[in-house]
Amino acid sequence: METQKTFTYRIRFHGRGGQGAKVASRILGTAAFLGGLYAQDFPLYGAERRGAPILACTRISSEPILERGVINNPDIIIIMDETLLDDTAANPLSDLKKGGIVFINSTHTPEEIKTKYHLTEQTITLDITKISLELLGKPILSTLAGGVASKITNVGENFLRQAVEMEVSEIIQDKEIIEKNIKAALHCFLSTPSVKIDMMEIVYRNNPVISVPFEPATISSPTVNSVANTPLRKTGNWRVFKPVWNYDACTKCMICVNRCPDSCISINEEGFPFTDYNNCKGCMICMEECPSKAIEKKREVHAW
Ligand code: SF4
Ligand code: SF4
Structure with a gap:
């Protein structure tokens, strides 16, 4: 993929508690940083429980990053659990930038997904749950989603490898498990097709400090704040x-x-x-x- 001279990519990860969206965003940020870019990554939790929708954001840029706060209008959306597509509270596709890229962990083809969800933007699918079960023995998707995101954003394979090693080592000391995670991340990196990113121009325009609007709780914890939703939450x-x-x-x-x-x-x-x-x-x-x-x-x- 041809990289623009100056650029900022805003990537939003959507997953469910326990799948590793936060670590995925961190792996991407660390890999980009190791590759000489500026990077920022952070999670946003709603309900603190396994299975609840969560999101995490990563910004990577050739220039210092002055933006703060949750990413609205992301350039790239990584959906680690396709059931979130039908979750009206999480609504992960709602503000994808025109010309943006969506990755969905799915057994379905991009065409099937695009038809069902009326998507016109570039869409990539890969069953990373299956890969995770085969290579790690568990449906933990952090390193795999990090591999996918690194490929889409053109972060180098070697930096991905180092980032996975660094991030997983902070959680687990078992060298065999760390190696398995590196292998899984690289497998997903190589299985993700190259894409052309052509809409992500540098955004510093006239004012270098971009003001971030007040973030309503419905964004940071949609599931908790939806009214009387318990019987409706399947x-x-x-x-x-x-x-x-x-x-x-x-x-x-x-x-x-x-x-x-x-x-x-x-x-x-x-x-x-x-x-x-x-x-x-x-x-x-x-x-x-x-x-x-x-x-x-x-x-x-x-x-x-
Ligand atoms: S029925 Fe479902 S939720 Fe209950 S123990 Fe079995 S797998 Fe778990
Ligand atoms: S009721 Fe049947 S399925 Fe449930 S624990 Fe006993 S033997 Fe197993």
Whole structure:
């Protein structure tokens, strides 16, 4: 990709608590910094719980960055969980800059996504959850999304490698896990197609200090601030795995019913347990606790 002489890229990561959006934004910022650019990265949390929508922002620039605050009108949006596309509170695509680029962690093609969500901007998809399960054994997407974002913004592979090593080492000391994360990030870097970024001109115009408007709580914590939303929040829509019961093996001991942290397992007329998939988060505690191995873990794929 041809890089402009002076540029500022504003990248917004959307994910769910526990997926690693904050670390992804940090990996991109660190990789850009190591590559000699100016960088800024920070997370924005709403509800502090696993699965809640969160966002993180990274600015990278050839010039000192004077902007502060949450990124509105991003040049690039990285969506780490495609169920957020249907989340009216998170609404991650709402203010994508015209000519911008969207990456979506999805099993669907860019054309399918563009048709469904009426997107006209450049769209890239890659099933990084699958890659994560294969290479890391867990659906933790931080280093993988960092790899994707580094490719889109043209941050070099070597700087990405160093950034992953630095950032993951702060959390985990196990060298094998760090190496696996480097491998996963580079895999995603190489699997992401090169894109042409042609709309991100330098923005310092006449006034070098850009004033950031007051940020309403509906932006920083949309889920918490939506009125009377509890019954409407289908918290099961973002799970990676779903439990599936095998009634031939089930002894009706009720252990799974009692251990489900979300109380979403009920009993059917024949006395067998079943879950409310609208609210099951896929923690798989029921499977771990079942003494009869009557619950199986199946990968959930967002389908329409
Ligand atoms: S996966 Fe977790 S939330 Fe879902 S039914 Fe099992 S224990 Fe409950
Ligand atoms: S813990 Fe296992 S055996 Fe017991 S009720 Fe649940 S599925 Fe059936």
